[in-house]
Amino acid sequence: MSVTSADTLADPVADRARYDRATARLDAPLALVDVAAFDANAEDLVRRAGGKPVRVATKSVRCRALLERVLARDGFRGVMAFTLAEALWLARSGVPDVLVAYPSADREAFAELASDPELAEAVTVMADDPAQLSLIDAARAGGRAEIRVCLELDTSLRLLGGRVRVGARRSPLHAPAALAEAARSVVRRPGFRLVGLMAYEGHVAGVGDAVPGRPLRSRAVRLMQTAARRELAARRAAAVRAVRAVAPDLEFVNGGGTGSVQHTVAEDAVTEVAAGSGLFVPRLFDHYRSFSGRPAALFALPVVRRPGIGVVTVLGGGYPASGAAGADRLPQPYLPPGLRYDPVEGAGEVQTPLLGTPADDLRIGDRVWFRHAKSGELCERFAALHLVEGDRVTATVPTYRGEGRTFL
Numbered sequence: 319m320s321v322t323s324a325d326t327l328a329d330p331v332a333d334r335a336r337y338d339r340a341t342a343r344l345d346a347p348l349a350l351v352d353v354a355a356f357d358a359n360a361e362d363l364v365r366r367a368g369g370k371p372v373r374v375a376t377k378s379v380r381c382r383a384l385l386e387r388v389l390a391r392d393g394f395r396g397v398m399a400f401t402l403a404e405a406l407w408l409a410r411s412g413v414p415d416v417l418v419a420y421p422s423a424d425r426e427a428f429a430e431l432a433s434d435p436e437l438a439e440a441v442t443v444m445a446d447d448p449a450q451l452s453l454i455d456a457a458r459a460g461g462r463a464e465i466r467v468c469l470e471l472d473t474s475l476r477l478l479g480g481r482v483r484v485g486a487r488r489s490p491l492h493a494p495a496a497l498a499e500a501a502r503s504v505v506r507r508p509g510f511r512l513v514g515l516m517a518y519e520g521h522v523a524g525v526g527d528a529v530p531g532r533p534l535r536s537r538a539v540r541l542m543q544t545a546a547r548r549e550l551a552a553r554r555a556a557a558v559r560a561v562r563a564v565a566p567d568l569e570f571v572n573g574g575g576t577g578s579v580q581h582t583v584a585e586d587a588v589t590e591v592a593a594g595s596g597l598f599v600p601r602l603f604d605h606y607r608s609f610s611g612r613p614a615a616l617f618a619l620p621v622v623r624r625p626g627i628g629v630v631t632v633l634g635g636g637y638p639a640s641g642a643a644g645a646d647r648l649p650q651p652y653l654p655p656g657l658r659y660d661p662v663e664g665a666g667e668v669q670t671p672l673l674g675t676p677a678d679d680l681r682i683g684d685r686v687w688f689r690h691a692k693s694g695e696l697c698e699r700f701a702a703l704h705l706v707e708g709d710r711v712t713a714t715v716p717t718y719r720g721e722g723r724t725f726l
């Protein structure tokens with residue numbers, strides 16, 4: 319299988335010219351979404367999902383207008399929220415199917431959920447411990463609405479008798495028997511209904527397996543991911559059987575992520591997949607053998623200084639992504655191609671020097687276009703996204719931040 323980078327799907331020179339023309343009347347810093355690229359990425363996710371619905375991970379979008387746009391397309395159904403407060407806000411905004419991807423300790427939000435039967439029917443909360451259910455009961459404040467519950471399966475690959483672990487530290491529920499016992503604890507508890515099972519294989523879905531210049535690491539990642547997929551497919555199927563024996567009316571089994579959609583949907587036990595980063599395609603999703611996306615979300619910073627030959631300084635830029643700190647968490651100077659960070663200064667809080675031959679062609683007021691390392695985190699820096707079609711801004715829509723919502 320050939321290796322294709324997301325950059326090969328774009329014409330950087332033409333794209334830069336389009337984006338500059340489209341936003342010429344706007345002052346930078348600013349952020350845009352290329353609508354054609356966004357729609358093409360959505361279409362690719364549906365194709366890879368092979369007929370199973372795609373649930374949109376809202377943390378990777380964080381813009382209601384774009385969530386509405388993608389949910390209007392065939393092949394997408396429901397969203398996966400990152401906090402309970404966000405889930406309630408989206409449900410009140412008309413989203414009928416909201417799964418909260420992480421357990422919550424938001425007592426006020428639980429009280430609101432339990433007091434409103436319509437909200438309770440639209441929102442499903444995540445659990446992996448009976449203590450989380452006890453917290454909900456303590457927070458009900460008299461509300462009697464039945465709470466929909468999804469259990470999370472730990473997807474990590476464990477080797478050498480468990481001494482080696484590959485994968486995120488999420489749910490403590492690893493074995494099918496543990497899932498079945500957790501299911502019984504929900505089913506036996508008044509006021510709760512077990513409706514779903516989730517298993518997010520981040521070590522497969524979120525790790526590129528074809529990184530240029532790192533052939534040995536890429537091969538090691540591919541071997542790990544092949545082993546992880548095989549082990550998880552068998553364990554997930556067993557876990558679903560065990561849970562369905564307790565709760566026969568289970569409504570959904572969610573799995574996957576942008577980087578593993580086509581593999582996860584091949585499992586009969588999985589009824590839907592989750593994806594979000596594949597819509598914007600940030601830089602961390604460039605290097606996969608199994609798919610190539612088009613960079614759809616960019617931000618521009620203005621050139622404000624020219625300190626010398628081969629260097630310009632742009633305003634702002636210190637927008638690192640979450641996760642283990644490293645160079646791969648920094649935004650990528652994208653257009654014009656060929657710019658790089660000063661290794662001493664990196665991406666600065668209020669200014670960022672950029673080095674490289676293209677700097678000599680940039681003038682004060684010109685803009686440099688960047689790609690964020692991760693997807694929706696870009697929207698925590700900007701109040702609005704300018705939607706670009708061709709070489710025109712056809713709409714400007716608020717991000718969560720622009721609507722005054724900062725959930726995390």
